[in-house]
Amino acid sequence: MKLFSGLSHQALAEExxxxxxxxxxxxxxxxxxSGEIYVNFEESVRGKDVYILQSFSPPINEHFMELLVMVDALKRSSVGTINAIIPYYGYARQEKQDKPREPITAKMIADMLTTIGVQRVIxxxxxxxxxxxFFNIPVEHLTALDVLAEAVRTLRLENAVVVSPDAGRVKTAEKFANLLDLPFAIVHKRRPGHHEAAVTHIIGDVKGKTPIIIEDMIDTGGTILKVVERLMENGAKPAxxxxxHAxxxxxxxxxxxxxxxxxxxxxxxxxxEERSFERLQIVSVAPLLAEAISRIHEHRSISIIWQESDSVKE
Incomplete structure (x- = not known):
């Protein structure tokens, strides 16, 4: 087994x-x-199970292309298997057509990774x-809900409620609430534009409670801010x-x-790290990735690290 890192997140790869x-x-x-990418693996990979860690961090297009070039170099070097570790899978917000003549970029990225020679995605x-x-290869879809829940438990909150920031996160919020043994509420909103959100109403009791908002990703923060303001208007405490994904x-x-x-x-x-601020706490997914890599390499089940509250996938 060999582990390599692109330039997107070397600190996580080292961990x-x-x-x-x-x-x-x-x-x-x-x-x-000219800006073209050059790659050279400076050690033999012949017959090895190779893992490349490359998150789609900004500049996302640069890092995605870098991953493709790395995979091509490996494929031409008689590698055993090529496993792409992509902690944050970019372009995932366009997974369906909301309007005519729009792309489905999540499928496009999947097709490109598969075509270039990736044999597994984590x-x-x-x-x-x-x-x-969208993939015709194994995809190990891990969740960080458990490590986030553990971080919340250390806060020892009283009278809290898990909040889904939109209807699409309801299932995730329910799982998170089950992990924390808390009730949950739902914020209903509509999106006039890509980075715009209008909160219409809240389903559930939040008055006098500390809301725990659970999201898969936060981009500009505009949506979360509107949700927080609406929760406070309804009597909730600071969230x-x-x-x-930050x-x-x-x-x-x-x-x-x-x-x-x-x-x-x-x-x-x-x-x-360079975009950190006072109220921010960062928890590491490295132990989960390390456990997943070890189990995959040893052909063992990874069901123990899926930790889904309502089902276990073998």
Whole structure:
């Protein structure tokens, strides 16, 4: 087994390598003056099970192309298997056509990865779980709900409620509420545009309670801010916001430093140290990735790390 990292999130790759006790592989990544990507694996990969960790962090197009070039280099080097670890799977917000003549980019990315030679994908909390079906190769769809729930438990909150920020997150919120043994509420909203949201009403009792908002990703923070403000209008206390993927596109930091947000808990599926702020707590998914890699390599079941509250997938 060999583990390599692209340039998107080397800190996470190093953490995973230390946990599985495999040295991070040597790969030379460079750019020609024209901007084209150059890759050279500086050690033999013949017959090896290779794992490449590359999250789709900004600049997403650059890092995606880098992953494709790395996979092509491996495929031409008589590698055993090629496993792409993509903690944050970008382009997942376009998984269906909401309007005529729109792309389905989540399927496009899946097709490109499969065509270039990826034989397995390991990822976290897809924006739409049905994206797994876009692949004709194994997809290990892990969840960070357990590590986020553990971080919330340490806060020892009293009189709390889990809140789904929209109808699409209801199932996730219900699982999170089951993990924390808490009730849950639903915020109903509509989207006039890609980065716009209008909250219409709240289903459930939030008055006098600490809302725990659970999201798969936070981009600009505009939607979360509107949800928090509406919850406070309905008598809720400052919120705890949890999310797997901290995209944090500007001006997310300014928006999320809001008095209505007591704490924000996110994972490190994306590198966010440079975009950190006072109320932010980062929990690591490296132990989950390390366990998944070890079990896959040893042909053992990974059902123990799925930890879904209502079912276990073998």
């Amino acid at each position: 995973v390598a230390a946990l599985i006790r495999v040295p991070l592989g040597n790969v030379r990544l460079g750019r020609f003056r 990822t976290f909390d897809l924006h739409a779980p049905a994206i797994q079906g 705890i916001v949890c999310a797997t 995209v944090f596109s500007p001006p997310a930091q300014e928006k999320l430093n809001h008095p209505g947000i007591e704490k924000m808990i996110v994972t490190n599926t994306l590198p966010i």
